[in-house]
Amino acid sequence: MTAQLIDGTALSQRLRADIGRRAAALAATGRRPGLAVILVGDDPASAVYVRNKVRACAEHGLHSVLERYPATLSQDELLARIASLNADPAIHGVLVQMPLPVHIDPHAVIAAIDVRKDVDGFSVDAAGELLTGLPGLRPCTPWGCMKLIESTGVPLRGRHAVVIGRSNTVGKPMALLLLQADATITVCHSRTPDLGEHTRRADIVVAAVGRRHTVTADMVKPGAVIIDVGMNRDEQGRLCGDVDFGPVREALGPAGFITPVPGGVGPMTITMLLANTLQAAEAGR
Ligand code: NAP
Numbered sequence: 001m002t003a004q005l006i007d008g009t010a011l012s013q014r015l016r017a018d019i020g021r022r023a024a025a026l027a028a029t030g031r032r033p034g035l036a037v038i039l040v041g042d043d044p045a046s047a048v049y050v051r052n053k054v055r056a057c058a059e060h061g062l063h064s065v066l067e068r069y070p071a072t073l074s075q076d077e078l079l080a081r082i083a084s085l086n087a088d089p090a091i092h093g094v095l096v097q098m099p100l101p102v103h104i105d106p107h108a109v110i111a112a113i114d115v116r117k118d119v120d121g122f123s124v125d126a127a128g129e130l131l132t133g134l135p136g137l138r139p140c141t142p143w144g145c146m147k148l149i150e151s152t153g154v155p156l157r158g159r160h161a162v163v164i165g166r167s168n169t170v171g172k173p174m175a176l177l178l179l180q181a182d183a184t185i186t187v188c189h190s191r192t193p194d195l196g197e198h199t200r201r202a203d204i205v206v207a208a209v210g211r212r213h214t215v216t217a218d219m220v221k222p223g224a225v226i227i228d229v230g231m232n233r234d235e236q237g238r239l240c241g242d243v244d245f246g247p248v249r250e251a252l253g254p255a256g257f258i259t260p261v262p263g264g265v266g267p268m269t270i271t272m273l274l275a276n277t278l279q280a281a282e283a284g285r
Contacts, residue, residue: 142174162205
C-alpha cells in the first residue's frame with residue numbers, strides 16, 4: 001500500500017469555486033475584486049505566467065488588468081505606474097511579474113506596492129506581518145502548501161516539520177507559516193551536511209529546492225506528509241519535483257500523504273493569488 005495522493009487540482013477547484021461565490025457577492029455590492037498584473041519585457045515564460053493569472057481572474061469573476069511594457073521601461077516609469085495602481089479603487093491587488101530587466105531594482109519595485117495590495121506577499125512589510133503574526137497577505141506558494149497540508153487532516157500542532165530551502169519567496173515564509181501553526185521547525189539548505197538525518201525525523205517535509213531527487217525513499221519516515229514544491233525537468237523534458245515520487249510514495253506507506261508534480265502545489269499558487277486579491281477586496285483595501 002502506498003501513500004495517499006494530495007490532489008492539488010481538486011483542492012484548487014474547490015477553493016476557486018468558493019472564491020468565485022465570494023467575488024460575486026462582493027461584486028453585487030459594487031466592489032468587484034480587481035488585480036493588476038504588470039509585465040515588463042518579453043520573457044516568454046513570464047508571458048505564460050501572467051496570461052494564466054489573468055485568465056484565472058476572468059474565470060472566477062475577478063476584474064483584472066494586464067499592463068505590458070517594453071524592456072526599455074525605466075524604473076521611475078514603473079514606480080509611477082505602481083503609485084497610480086496603489087491609488088486606484090478598482091484595483092485591490094498589484095503584482096509585478098519577476099524577473100525584471102537588469103536596470104530595474106526588484107526590491108525598490110516590490111517596496112513601492114502598497115502592502116494592502118501586495119497579493120504576492122513578497123514585500124518587506126508583508127514579511128514583517130507574517131513574522132510578527134499580524135494579519136496580512138501571505139506569499140501564495142507557501143500559503144497554498146499550508147492548505148494542502150490542512151486538507152490531509154493531519155494536525156500540525158507539536159509535529160516536526162522540515163522545510164528544505166530558505167528562499168524569501170518559498171522556504172522562509174513556509175517555515176514561518178508552519179511555526180505559526182505550532183509545528184516545530186527545522187530549515188535545511190545547501191549547507192546542511194546530512195539532509196536525511198533531518199527528514200527521517202520529520203512528520204511533514206516541504207521540499208522547495210529546484211533539484212530532482214533531493215528527497216529519496218531512504219530519507220522519509222512512514223506516515224509522513226510530503227509537499228513537493230520543486231519544478232524541474234527530467235531527461236525526457238517532463239515536469240517533475242524535488243521528490244523521487246514513486247519510491248517515496250511507497251516508503252511512506254498507507255498512512256502517509258504526498259503531492260504529485262504536476263497536480264500538487266502548482267495549481268494552488270494561482271488559487272492563492274485569487275484568494276489574496278479577494279481578501280484584499282473584502283478587507284476594503
Ligand atoms: P531558490 O530561490 O533557488 O532556493 C532554493 C533553495 O534550495 C535555497 O535555499 C538553497 O539553499 C536550497 N538548496 C539548493 N540545493 C540544495 C541541496 N542540495 N540540499 C538542500 N537545499 C538545497 O528557489 P525557490 O524560488 O525557493 O524555488 C524552489 C523550487 O520551487 C524551484 O524548483 C521552483 O521552480 C519551485 N517553485 C514552484 C512554485 C509552484 O507554484 N509550484 C512556486 C515557486 C517556486 P541555499 O540558500 O543555501 O542556496
